[in-house]
Amino acid sequence: MTHARDDIDALLPLPTAAFHILLVLSTGDRHGYGISQDVEAATDGAVRLAPGTLYRTIQRLLEQGLITERRVAVTVDPRRRVYGLTAFGRAVAGAESSRLAELVRLAEVAGLLLEPS
Amino acid sequence: MTRLYRILLRLYPAGFRREYGDEMAALFAARASAEGGAGRIRLLAGAAADTVANAVPLHVEMLGQDLRYTARTLRRAPGFALTAILVTAIAVGANTAAFSVADFVLLRPLPFPEPETLVRLCAGPRTGPVGWGCNNQLSPADYRDFRDQTSSFAALGAYMRDAVNLVDGGEPARVPTAFVTSEVLPLVGVRPLLGTWHEPDADATSMPTVVIGHGLWQSRFGGDRNVLGRIVGLDGAAHAVVGVMPPEFRFPGRDVQLWTPLRLVEADFEDRGNNYLEAVGRLADGVTFEQARADLDVIVERLARAYPETNEETGVSFFRMREEFSPRNRLMLQALCGAALCILLLACANLANLLLARASVRERELAVRAALGAGRERLARQMITESIALAAVGGAAGVLVAVLMFPLLSLLVPSSLPIGSVPGLNLRMLALAAVFTALTGIGFGVAPALRAGGRASLDALRGGRAGAHRQRYRAVLVAIEVGLCVVLLVSSGLLLRAVLRVQSVDAGFRADGVLTLRTVLPKPEYGSAEKRDRFYGDVLAQVRRLPGVRSAAYTSGLPMVMTGGIARVVLPGQEVRRDADYRVSRRYVTPGYFAALGVPLLAGRDLEDADATRSVAVVSESFAERYWPGEDALGRAFLFQGSTRVVVGVVGDIRVRGLERESEPQMYLPSSHIGDTPLSFHDPKELVVRTAGSELALVPAVRDIIRRVDPDQPVSDVRTLSDVLATQTAPRHAQVRVLAALAIIALLLAGLGIHGLLAYTVAQQRHDIAVRLALGAEPARIARNVVRNGMSIVLLGVVPGLLVAVAAAGSMRALLFGVPTLDPVTIVATVVVCIAMAATGAWLPARRALRVSPMSVMRAE
Numbered sequence: 001m002t003h004a005r006d007d008i009d010a011l012l013p014l015p016t017a018a019f020h021i022l023l024v025l026s027t028g029d030r031h032g033y034g035i036s037q038d039v040e041a042a043t044d045g046a047v048r049l050a051p052g053t054l055y056r057t058i059q060r061l062l063e064q065g066l067i068t069e070r071r072v073a074v075t076v077d078p079r080r081r082v083y084g085l086t087a088f089g090r091a092v093a094g095a096e097s098s099r100l101a102e103l104v105r106l107a108e109v110a111g112l113l114l115e116p117s
Numbered sequence: 118m119t120r121l122y123r124i125l126l127r128l129y130p131a132g133f134r135r136e137y138g139d140e141m142a143a144l145f146a147a148r149a150s151a152e153g154g155a156g157r158i159r160l161l162a163g164a165a166a167d168t169v170a171n172a173v174p175l176h177v178e179m180l181g182q183d184l185r186y187t188a189r190t191l192r193r194a195p196g197f198a199l200t201a202i203l204v205t206a207i208a209v210g211a212n213t214a215a216f217s218v219a220d221f222v223l224l225r226p227l228p229f230p231e232p233e234t235l236v237r238l239c240a241g242p243r244t245g246p247v248g249w250g251c252n253n254q255l256s257p258a259d260y261r262d263f264r265d266q267t268s269s270f271a272a273l274g275a276y277m278r279d280a281v282n283l284v285d286g287g288e289p290a291r292v293p294t295a296f297v298t299s300e301v302l303p304l305v306g307v308r309p310l311l312g313t314w315h316e317p318d319a320d321a322t323s324m325p326t327v328v329i330g331h332g333l334w335q336s337r338f339g340g341d342r343n344v345l346g347r348i349v350g351l352d353g354a355a356h357a358v359v360g361v362m363p364p365e366f367r368f369p370g371r372d373v374q375l376w377t378p379l380r381l382v383e384a385d386f387e388d389r390g391n392n393y394l395e396a397v398g399r400l401a402d403g404v405t406f407e408q409a410r411a412d413l414d415v416i417v418e419r420l421a422r423a424y425p426e427t428n429e430e431t432g433v434s435f436f437r438m439r440e441e442f443s444p445r446n447r448l449m450l451q452a453l454c455g456a457a458l459c460i461l462l463l464a465c466a467n468l469a470n471l472l473l474a475r476a477s478v479r480e481r482e483l484a485v486r487a488a489l490g491a492g493r494e495r496l497a498r499q500m501i502t503e504s505i506a507l508a509a510v511g512g513a514a515g516v517l518v519a520v521l522m523f524p525l526l527s528l529l530v531p532s533s534l535p536i537g538s539v540p541g542l543n544l545r546m547l548a549l550a551a552v553f554t555a556l557t558g559i560g561f562g563v564a565p566a567l568r569a570g571g572r573a574s575l576d577a578l579r580g581g582r583a584g585a586h587r588q589r590y591r592a593v594l595v596a597i598e599v600g601l602c603v604v605l606l607v608s609s610g611l612l613l614r615a616v617l618r619v620q621s622v623d624a625g626f627r628a629d630g631v632l633t634l635r636t637v638l639p640k641p642e643y644g645s646a647e648k649r650d651r652f653y654g655d656v657l658a659q660v661r662r663l664p665g666v667r668s669a670a671y672t673s674g675l676p677m678v679m680t681g682g683i684a685r686v687v688l689p690g691q692e693v694r695r696d697a698d699y700r701v702s703r704r705y706v707t708p709g710y711f712a713a714l715g716v717p718l719l720a721g722r723d724l725e726d727a728d729a730t731r732s733v734a735v736v737s738e739s740f741a742e743r744y745w746p747g748e749d750a751l752g753r754a755f756l757f758q759g760s761t762r763v764v765v766g767v768v769g770d771i772r773v774r775g776l777e778r779e780s781e782p783q784m785y786l787p788s789s790h791i792g793d794t795p796l797s798f799h800d801p802k803e804l805v806v807r808t809a810g811s812e813l814a815l816v817p818a819v820r821d822i823i824r825r826v827d828p829d830q831p832v833s834d835v836r837t838l839s840d841v842l843a844t845q846t847a848p849r850h851a852q853v854r855v856l857a858a859l860a861i862i863a864l865l866l867a868g869l870g871i872h873g874l875l876a877y878t879v880a881q882q883r884h885d886i887a888v889r890l891a892l893g894a895e896p897a898r899i900a901r902n903v904v905r906n907g908m909s910i911v912l913l914g915v916v917p918g919l920l921v922a923v924a925a926a927g928s929m930r931a932l933l934f935g936v937p938t939l940d941p942v943t944i945v946a947t948v949v950v951c952i953a954m955a956a957t958g959a960w961l962p963a964r965r966a967l968r969v970s971p972m973s974v975m976r977a978e
Contacts (some may be wrong), residue, residue: 015572033139033144051140051142051145052129052167052168052170053134056171059137080140095768
């Protein structure tokens with residue numbers, strides 16, 4: 001299933017929190033708590049999503065159709081809902097990644113990119 | 118910790134909280150358990166910031182959605198939206214205007230520095246009721262004693278109000294003026310916009326100065342800043358302009374535009390009977406109003422002992438500057454606010470009704486949305502947003518309505534206070550408007566919205582009809598509207614009856630066709646009675662020759678204009694007593710006065726020129742009745758100022774003190790009997806001319822005559838006696854107009870309410886009506902049913918409305934001039950008007966019921 005380029009572009013650039021959530025979900029479905037922990041782990045604790053930001057972003061991503069709520073037969077806690085990336089979400093995350101890569105390339109050309117210390 | 122976080126969660130919209138609240142709390146709890154004491158505090162602080170940062174955008178988003186939805190739905194129902202906005206605008210406008218004016222007059226501090234320490238001092242009766250405001254003027258000597266013998270005042274100044282002819286090259290203009298002592302302007306404390314106050318120690322030889330008002334500066338001098346130093350003529354004397362006051366400076370009264378120095382010289386202090394000053398003071402630091410009054414009372418006693426001749430009965434009228442208006446004025450403003458609140462309630466009932474009707478119509482829509490998963494809370498929120506949006510638009514329009522109403526309400530702003538005639542748009546007023554908008558919008562829009570939100574049930578989806586009890590609820594609301602309308606109709610009706618009653622009071626003279634104008638003869642130039650009489654004689658002889666003139670005369674005071682001039686009269690052998698039973702009104706007149714004024718001569722004769730040397734008097738009917746009850750007064754003698762006078766004529770009574778007050782019996786003395794005194798208070802100065810033609814057409818010719826007799830004497834206070842009479846009832850006319858305007862609004866709103874309810878009922882009963890028509894019911898009977906329906910609601914509202922109205926009228930009694938609160942004419946008229954309103958409101962729905970076509974209704978089923 002392909003998505004119209006315009007639909008994707010309309011959502012870019014993604015807010016940082018949204019991009020992190022999509023990144024984490026791209027490796028598998030998670031519930032909200034899991035998302036927050038994995039984001040924290042992936043960024044070595046640099047990004048710590050506060051509950052309000054996390055769930056408002058989840059709500060927004062759900063509305064935009066970038067993620068979806070999975071029906072899971074057995075969960076640890078029945079109150080916890082599990083979210084997964086949709087195909088559209090994957091496409092948007094990809095487009096955002098390309099956009100960022102392009103920015104990085106430009107920064108490199110300008111000689112602004114620092115060696116990781 | 119987590120409990121605290123749960124409280125924070127309440128800031129989120131309920132839907133969001135339901136959806137994610139538990140998980141958010143769990144996430145927070147997990148993080149909190151991993152932290153130590155300080156970390157937890159930091160976590161909580163972070164969570165608070167996070168909550169605000171996310172809850173606010175969520176609410177805003179939702180508001181945006183609701184507003185867009187509201188705009189869409191209202192576009193589909195423009196009639197409803199317009200009506201709701203209009204009703205809100207009227208309610209908010211009427212209340213904002215009424216309460217702003219009341220606040221302006223009753224509460225707002227006067228526009229002077231430290232206004233609460235400003236007081237006014239005048240002369241008053243030593244015993245008995247003082248009344249409101251300035252009772253009588255002070256003599257310069259009394260003013261000086263009050264000023265010098267007490268330390269209660271930081272400063273006490275005196276002034277005299279008058280009008281002067283301003284000449285500065287252009288057309289001469291008559292300008293209201295205050296002659297102020299050097300203390301006055303500094304103690305009132307408003308700095309001039311340009312220039313300075315008067316030099317306090319300017320000597321008598323230097324040119325007098327004048328400070329001008331902002332209005333005059335703009336209109337007369339085009340706002341020219343070079344006006345300072347200009348020389349202008351005031352009543353023929355050159356004055357140098359030294360200052361311009363700011364626009365909000367209105368002291369001592371609203372119209373005063375010139376302030377010139379009042380320099381009292383030693384001669385002015387000689388006669389304590391010559392009263393022409395009013396005083397204004399500032400209380401000294403730490404001195405209360407009551408202490409100052411006690412201080413003044415001591416001086417009053419001292420003066421009464423020292424100068425019994427003039428001061429035996431002289432006390433003070435002493436009051437805060439803030440309180441210089443009549444209690445009736447206060448009562449009327451309170452009545453106005455009450456009436457405006459009636460309109461507010463009426464509008465709320467009307468709006469609640471509108472929203473209920475709309476809720477019934479929207480029941481299906483709401484049920485569909487509920488079935489699609491919108492929570493009850495979400496629907497209620499949507500409806501509340503709709504109410505608030507309508508109220509906000511209506512409230513904004515209401516501010517406009519209020520500003521439009523100000524000119525009408527300004528009639529109720531007393532001109533005795535040193536404030537403008539309208540409050541002007543300010544923050545206080547906008548705050549009031551916001552409060553009233555909230556009251557209308559939230560108080561009564563929300564209630565039905567909550568009901569509707571709660572009742573979005575499956576019944577509606579199934580096509581069920583609105584419950585009968587909601588219909589009853591709406592009928593009660595309309596009955597309340599009718600009741601409130603009755604309250605306003607009765608109140609304004611009673612005020613109208615009061616005006617008519619005052620107008621029907623016999624003034625004792627015939628006002629139509631009488632021109633009056635004033636010429637005060639200056640002293641010492643006209644110090645001798647003989648010289649004055651020559652002036653009067655010359656003027657009157659020529660005026661009487663003018664075409665159309667029937668009669669002309671001079672008098673020391675016009676009825677209802679000069680209300681004082683009181684004297685004491687006793688019979689020979691009686692002791693002089695001080696009580697009111699011996700007070701009479703004293704006027705010095707030339708022959709022909711009674712004919713000019715149209716006062717009937719009941720017995721004897723008018724005064725004549727030869728009376729100049731005789732001890733005679735003409736008295737009024739009540740005078741004769743008081744001293745010689747049941748007897749013929751002609752030829753009887755009485756004592757006045759120690760000399761005997763003989764009655765030569767008896768004339769009709771005049772309402773000297775005004776249509777609404779009892780007047781003392783009147784005594785008329787020949788003009789020359791004033792004698793050669795330096796005072797001019799009792800000098801005849803008002804020329805009274807009765808003409809068969811137009812009064813004002815005579816003015817140029819009369820001015821000409823006076824100029825020919827003495828070119829130096831100005832003519833002022835040109836007016837017709839009809840105008841004098843009209844000012845007697847002007848405040849009452851204003852009251853009636855204001856209250857009647859509100860009553861008409863109430864009538865329209867109530868009519869709208871009845872119409873809306875009946876139209877809705879007819880629409881709901883289309884089916885029943887169609888069936889009955891199909892079964893052969895008479896159409897007229899069905900229409901009658903609709904009308905009967907309307908009438909029963911009117912009756913339901915009229916009866917309690919009348920009860921409240923009578924109670925309200927009781928509190929307005931002081932304004933009613935004796936019209937009984939249960940005035941049958943007013944009550945019958947009110948009921949008739951209400952029935953007519955109901956009939957009008959029922960008219961269209963009844964016709965619609967008649968037009969129901971059984972076939973089309975059946976087919977639709």
